[in-house]
Amino acid sequence: MTHLKRLDLRTLIVLVAALFAAGAASVLFIQPAASHGTSIAQPSRHYSCWERWGSDFQNPAMEQEDPMCWAAWQNDPNAMWNWNGLYREQVGGDHQGAVPDNQLCSGGQTGGTRYAPLDDPGAWKTTKVDANFTFTNWDQANHGADYYRIYVTKQGYDAQTDALDWADLELVKETGDIDPGVGRPPASGGGTLVDIPVSAPGRTGHHVVYMIWQASHFDQSFYSCSDVWFGEGQPAEETTPPTEPTDDPTSEDPTDEPTVPAGYACTATAAVNSWGSGATVTVKVANTGTQAIHNWMLHWEWPSGVTLGNIWNAEHSTMGTMEMAEPVDWNKAIPVGGSVEFGLNVSGSLASAPEFACLPS
Incomplete structure (x- = not known):
């Protein structure tokens, strides 16, 4: 299935929903929860921090035990909370043009400085791998892929002192289209968990695995840095990933399940009150999971001709053609079974709500 066919199918679904709702001045349009993803084995820097500290972020021990994660947390907690949202739009395949040297891990500081500390070299926690290992990406919303590109730093690269450049990397795997x-x-x-076999011989010590995941639903490019350790001498406090069996250090079993955060889920419901040349949209964000939500993000695209006028009880930003809303201080946390609301006014004809993707953390 080609990228164009996927977009046509998605457009058709949205069009049918809009036609079904047409003619109503006030429409209740319920959207499914969705999100993005990242590498979880070997874990990306931001996902790895979330694994260790997401449920223990107030622990003062983070500063001493995990200083790189602590620095990222101090800079912006959303580097952890939104571990599944590190992506850029409209790159058009020119990754080196969009993501400059020394900013590879943050995707060229996508989202401003939110993920900037991920670019810093230093004592990032590593997971042990062999020359042949399985790289796993978690495609949370079943975006599919036009391709994955997996790079590993060249022997001689110093992950402790050298911010990552394109010249530091060797492309070791490129997939084709994945539906x-x-x-x-x-x-x-x-x-879906997507397993990618990787071979990177001739390396020892601390290295970085760099992923480019070109999602196929939009022109969205996801980036991640994963810290790994080849060979002997891994620091004592580091642990092997869940995907590596303990009885045979020379092989990995991709059927062993990586650890993923369980119980986080949310949906967005929108009531649209249209007056023809504009509309008021009231959005409810509900916790539909089994764990309390600490933070959330919605993103969506307006139909042609619709523009945002103003928004209340949420912070608005854009990334390319994508609209994004994040909570204000009082409505970040949502207990299990609870919900929060925000509203916005738009100009242009809006008969039904766009498709919201809800990102809980």
Whole structure:
């Protein structure tokens, strides 16, 4: 299935929903929860921080035990909370043009400075790998892929002192097209785990695995840095990933389930009150999971001719053609079974709500 066919199918679904709702001045349009993803084995820097500290972020021990994660947390907690949202739009395949040297891990500081500390070299926690290992990406919303490109730093690169440049990397794997849903289901959280076999011989010590995931639903490019350790001498406090069996250090079993955060889920419901040349949209964000939500993000695209006028009880930003809303201080946390609301006014004809993607953390 080509990228164009996927977009046509998605457009058709949205069009049918709009036609079904046409003619109503006030429409209740319920959207499914969705999100993005990142590398979880070997874990990306931001996902790895979330694994260790997401449920223990107030622990003062983070500063001493995990200073790189602590620095990222101090800079912006959303580097952790939104571990599944590190992507750029409209790159058009020119990754080196969009992502400059020394900013590879943050995707060229996508989202401003939110992910900037991920670019800093230093004592990032590593997971042990062999020359042949399985790289796993969690495609939470079944975006599919036009391709994955997996790079590993060249022997001689110093991850402790050298911010990552393109020249530091060797491309070791490129996949072809991967249709949405092709892979294996995670133990919880929805979506698909995509396993990619990688061979990177001739390396020892601390290295960085760099991923480019070109999603196929939009021109969205996801980036991640994963810290790994080849060979002997891994620091004592580091642990092997869940995908590596303990009885045979020379091989890996991709059927062993990586650890994923369980119980986080949210949906967005929108009531649209249209007056023809504009509309008021009231959005409810509900916790539909089994764990309390600490933070959330919605993103969507307006139909042609619709523009945002003003928004209340949320912070608005854009990334390319994508609209994004994040909570204000009082409505970040949502208990299990709870919900929060925000509103916005738009100009232009809006008969029904766009498709919201809800990102809980």
